[in-house]
Amino acid sequence: MKDSPTTGHNDAGPSHGGTGTDLAAPEGTALENRFANPGLPAHRFRTTDTDPKAARNAERQVSTIFLLSFIGTVVFLVGYFALPIEDDKSLGRLQLSTLVLGLGLGFAIFCIGIGLVHWAKTLMPDHEQVELRHDIRGTDEDRRDATNIILDGVEESGVMRRTVIRNSLIAALGILPIPAVVLFRDLGPLPGTVLRESLWEEGVRLTRDPDGTPIRAADVTFGSVFHVIPEGLAESSHPIEEKAKAAVLLIRIQPEDVKPIESGMINQADWSYGGIYAYSKICTHVGCPVALYEQQTHHLLCPCHQSTFDLTQHCKVIFGPAKRPLPQLPITVDSEGYLVASAGFPVPPGPSYWERGVSE
Template sequence: MKDSPTTGHAAVHSHGGGTDLAAPEGTDLENRFANPGLPAHRFRVTDTDPKAARSAERQVSTIFLLSAVGTVVFLVGYFALPIEEDKSFERLLLSTLVLGLGLGFAIFCIGIGLVHWAKTLMPDHEQIELRHDIAGTEDDRRDAANIILDGVEESGVMRRTVIRNSLIGALGILPIPAVVLFRDLGPLPGEVLRHSLWENGVRLTRDPDGTPIRAADVTYGSVFHVIPDGMEDSAHPIEEKAKAAVLLIRIQPEKVQAAPERDGWDYDGIYAYSKICTHVGCPVALYEQQTHHLLCPCHQSTFDLTQHCKVIFGPAKRPLPQLPITVDNEGYLVAQRDFPYPPGPSYWERGESE
């Protein structure tokens, strides 16, 4: 490797047969190239032709109004095609198709309208914002507020009343489908959640076939997923199952900590507990035989069967409600009464003792 004897010129370095050009010391490379700057701004047709701008404004408003049509289609489909009256697959398919297309078209049109508004009517001048310290002075904050106000002014939302009003109208009715859909989430908290189908004498049956369960068939360590007898004949079987689903487990009675207030709630070591996690309502369906722990797979809340399903890990705050059980004169397991307090997640109408 040799350095060039001529000072002020770049030195040529050899690296295994190749060469590279090194900048001389003291040379500012940034000053060797002229800043090309920003290219000349290209005005859109709507920037120079008021007629084209008005046409674009009408187009945006029309798109927003089409969004409102999609919302109306959703509402009409929801009320005109109720699946409660006709539970056939064809009705379910048609209802889902109309609801999905209506709501999807409404949201799509609002998005397209906003994009078209921005690309044709909002200012598109190129700007450069120099970096500065994160902390700002009072003047900086005042300037930032002015920038927001300038953005509102440049967007034309205050001047273009047709666009503004059509957008407000489309956004105003868009949440209505969500409000309507909330009706299908189930009953509001209150008395309807405090009681399930369990009552004195109702047999415990296997989920999902509804076969009654004999106490003699429940061996130590076995787990049964249980529903109340006759649940399928109720008016709302899915809603009832969400309140009444139970896990049936047999454990040696001496391993369970005695609780005088629960005396007689089990039958010869056979315990029945709500399957609905007290965190957010996921199904507690995992049982570990060695530790006698029940695990919720959603958020890993863990309940100790030997402590009457007390929470020992995870976000749940309350133990699983126990269903008092006994046997009838035929040897089948039956409920003594309903859960002592509502199963599932907490809500604002629970009592202090719950």
């Protein structure tokens, strides 16, 4: 008995989860004829596509949103200059300034985003298109076509003929970068001599951080570590900035544990007092606080990137990305037995920057 050329099982195969290979059968096959291409759905026109009055209303709405963004940026600028925190360092002023700046800038960026979305949804063409795949590198003709598509897109967007939208968007985007420029002002002055100078100078007492209590040499025992700031730091006009340059670690070790100064180095023989050494607390890599001291090895460690400085070799770098030793602060004692600086740092503390000399 011959098998039927077409069985019910075979007919039902594709409709019961046929593979992608089955659906990609060559043209002219029965399988291809079985599934007609549904094509694109009928295009649904928007109100703004058919009603010029609605299009004008949408255009005014987009322009209004962009102008609101402009106002938000103005609010930021007014708040920045009208609520300076340098004159009033209270918590209330800081909170008010942060609120005004955040709301102003956030509202400006939000309105630009909403305006662009509303513009695209209501006024830019939304016709469905089919684009066939092609080689990554097209022919010169294809490349010219791509350029024409971009130019057509500019034309279809209406940016050249909808002058109200275009000009309001230019105004909103033009003023938006100003807050960033203004905020650069808070990064501080250009290096110049500012980074070379600190509150340390001859006769300035070493005091405990943070209470500012002066330190007697007799109070520094072997193996002890003091976090030190210069006397009068709290009274300076910029205490945070000054502390970032003047923070010091004070450590006492046996003088015989310190190796002789290598030839070619600055003469630091008289910069310590009875085995008491003072070194900048600011890592020479990227400025993290060097606050970890291994008493047995006399190593100072930076917790950020593991730069290690050997106190017995005048804080020479023995491991990690830092390239320069920690600057040493020359110290001595005054007539009352308190530790004082005998001079400022010989080189700028902290990480390298472009105005440093080769020897620094």
